[in-house]
Amino acid sequence: MSGRDVVLARVRRALADVPGGEGPGDPPVARDYRRVHGSRTTGQTVDLLAENLADYRAIVHRSDAREIAPLIGRLLAERGARSVVVPPGLDASWLAGSGVPRVEDRASSTPQELDDVDSVVTGCAVAIAETGTIVLDAGPDQGRRRITLVPDHHICVVRVPDQVVGSVPEALPRLSPARPLTWISGPSATSDIELDRVEGVHGPRTLEVILLAGGEAGAPERE
Numbered sequence: 001m002s003g004r005d006v007v008l009a010r011v012r013r014a015l016a017d018v019p020g021g022e023g024p025g026d027p028p029v030a031r032d033y034r035r036v037h038g039s040r041t042t043g044q045t046v047d048l049l050a051e052n053l054a055d056y057r058a059i060v061h062r063s064d065a066r067e068i069a070p071l072i073g074r075l076l077a078e079r080g081a082r083s084v085v086v087p088p089g090l091d092a093s094w095l096a097g098s099g100v101p102r103v104e105d106r107a108s109s110t111p112q113e114l115d116d117v118d119s120v121v122t123g124c125a126v127a128i129a130e131t132g133t134i135v136l137d138a139g140p141d142q143g144r145r146r147i148t149l150v151p152d153h154h155i156c157v158v159r160v161p162d163q164v165v166g167s168v169p170e171a172l173p174r175l176s177p178a179r180p181l182t183w184i185s186g187p188s189a190t191s192d193i194e195l196d197r198v199e200g201v202h203g204p205r206t207l208e209v210i211l212l213a214g215g216e217a218g219a220p221e222r223e
Contacts, residue, residue, distance in 0.1 A: 035169040042161045052132025056186025058207040073097030081118040089140020105143035114150035121155045136182040154204040
């Protein structure tokens, strides 16, 4: 038998007990797994997110609405950023403390043009405390996926507590599988054959997360 015949034979055996005409979406999927793991206060959940983000080598800052503009301005200045890409739906006041030239998130931007941009500032869709993960869904304050993958420095604002959940099962109902989802756990990193960590290979080398206290996650219209 050829390799193809072997594989197909195994598939047929695995499907032997499936009733004729049954489709992939027909069998009910049990959703009775535990969604909330343990008992934490809102503050403890946010603290856990900060701890796990830092464990993944993200740089975590805490701010409020009054301080966020000076903070972003300082982070861009410390980075020596000469340009910053900004999604169309990002709160314009967040960059009021920065004189860095802004680059629009355009469909026509080439990879080379984005590679010339020093930093990007975005919001997020949801942040998961237990895994230290931030999820982007290309919403108006996050922009196209590629603007967070090419520039070397990403500042991501998480509105707390509204955008923070404890577990992955709590996060999934907030996300649409029809949207382009980017799951971020720390700066881009990989390891070579000798297990030496290399950062910045598949995305930003530096991830700075601002936990914006009192930030209410709005529901702007999707494009």
